[in-house]
Amino acid sequence: MENKNIIGVDLGGTTIKFAITTREGEILEKWSIKTDPSDEGSHITPSIIHSINSYMSQNNLKASDFLGIGMGSPGTVNKKKGTVIGAYNLNWKTEQPLEEMIKGQTGIPLYIDNDANVAALGEQWVGAGNNEPDVVFITLGTGVGGGVIVNGELVHGEIGAAGEIGHMTVDPTGYECTCGKKGCLETVASATGIKRIATDDAASFEQDTPLKASVLAGDNINAKIILDAAKDGDAFGLAVIEKVSNYLGLACGNIANLLNPSTIIIGGGVSKAGEFLADYIRKYLAVYAFPTIRKSTKIRIAELSNDAGVIGASSLVLKEAIHKSNK
Incomplete structure (x- = not known):
């Protein structure tokens, strides 16, 4: 080659x-x-x-x-x-x-x-996955997507739909999803979902905080504002992130129990909250993962940002070339 x-x-x-x-x-x-x-x-x-x-x-x-x-x-x-x-x-x-x-x-x-699969390859290859063979990528943006890599290869499934992590059920009685199901991870852990939780929980939260007042006043809030408020110690912001992270930890725990990856990478716009968010997810992963697995599964924040897609796309070519040369 x-x-x-x-x-x-x-x-x-x-x-x-x-x-x-x-x-x-x-x-x-x-x-x-x-x-x-x-x-x-x-x-x-x-x-x-x-x-x-x-x-x-x-x-x-x-x-x-x-x-x-x-x-x-x-x-x-x-x-x-x-x-x-x-x-x-x-x-x-x-x-x-x-x-x-x-x-x-x-x-x-x-x-x-698929674009989510390709971004997963990029992060696994030269990003937060450190070229480890068993990695799961979760992207938290407007929706929630993902890609599953086992033994260095993407998992596609029967019809190519493997990795639909955003449609894992984390609350069977929860919000209705655009897919028609209830309680999908996407409804509570996407940027849209985080805003929805803050909007719906503000009135019942007992303590008065700047974020709560902003939500109740009808201000135009988003996931970044909520995460930044939590980072600054706003009690309501912290409560929202606790709730979101519980759902994410449940999803990651189930993924870890099923696949035993070395690393679960968190990407997308919401991941810009960095180690602050990762620490919360780690806390809840420990609640839901099998004891030996919780010790071996790392939660890492994506490193490639907007370059994950083009780098992962390039790795598709490389993998195909290697396959051909080995035949």
Whole structure:
């Protein structure tokens, strides 16, 4: 296998990120373009092709200079066919033949997977996972997503839906989720869920605090404001984080009991609370995990931030190249 660089692509609803990486996961160069979901998303794939071809032209590079293109995409990904369907934030309602189009018009092989899975690979490879073989990644953003890596390989499941950590039931009588179930982790541990708990619990919280007063006054609060208040010692903020962390600890405990990973990585916007949040999750992991497992499972905060997707996408290419060379 020649020492060629890799193109990583992280396809998001607002931005498409690109990076040129080495086989060791080092980013050499990166850029981004806006995502245009108009006309049923028909401009998205051509814009990706144009951006890659423009980069190669400007740098006097050709397709054979690259090992491949890796891509993380929202929606349901068919890895064998190289297609995506159901990426509604991109307006992709019909099946998109990404591999056929991108490989066909750049000349570079394309490898694709779900965006949460790809971010998990990035963090496992050169981020908080320290290249350990058994790692679970949980991303806490507007929703809750994740990826499961066992023995160095992503777990996809029967229909490619493995890693739907946000839809683990943590409260059977809890809030209704957009998926139709009740009490999913996403309803209480996402940025939206944290705000919902604060809004619903403020009136019944006995102690008066600045955060409680702000919520009751109808101020425009968000998860960051709540977490910052808790960090500053606001009693109501701390109560909200205790509740959220209990749910997260329950989910992490069940994940740890089932898979026995070395590390569970917490990423996404909510993870910017850092070790403050991690310590709370560790406390509740110890409540719900089997005794020997609670001692061996580490909770770590993600390290790659916005680069996890492009780095993880690059690792898809590397894994495929290694598989081919071992045949």
